[in-house]
Amino acid sequence: MAAAESPSAALRRRDLCSRGIRLAGKMRADVVDLLDAYVEQQGLDASASVAAVEGVPLAAVERWDEQTGTQRLLENLAAYRAFRALLAQMLEEQREQLGEADTGLGRALAAVLLQGDEEEEEDGPPPPPRLSLFEQKLRGLGVLRELAQWAVRSVRDLRQLAKPSPATGAAPGLAESS
Secondary structure, eight states: OOOOOOHHHHHHHHHHHHHHHHHHHHHHHHHHHHHHHHHHHHTOOTTOOOOOOTTOOOSSOTTGGGSOHHHHHHHHHHHHHHHHHHHHHHHHHHHHHHTTSOHHHHHHHHHHHHTTGGGOOSOOOOOOOOOOHHHHHHHHHHHHHHHHHHHHHHHHHHHHHHSOOTTTSSOOOGGGOO
């Protein structure tokens, strides 16, 4: 059972969770719009099947319900950092492919990438090996799909964390939620 937290700590936790929920919700909405533009710009079929792409965090995590709240939040943070690195790479590839001629898709990618800049340092995994143009397009589709699902999962987790426990007034463990 979690120990009761002070009212100021509970308020601070709820405030941080609310900010995270707003950011993840906005990011999801922007990514859904970006996904539509990306599919059209890249000439892809929106229903194309994309196998798991190396380096792309999966929104569905095995044994997710068995993890503690801290483990889930740490996994969300690690996924966020990986997505940032992948989006930066997609932006660079987009600029290489189309130059500055197509600013719409590039601006949309940059906008999603910049959403969390004030809270993140520039760490990330090393870039994956060079891919063919078609492989880059499919990887981009996979990245955007998983990012949209990751944002949904993050909002759900943060909402659970923001709820006070009725018995103790403290935050519940996310392991109890599904």
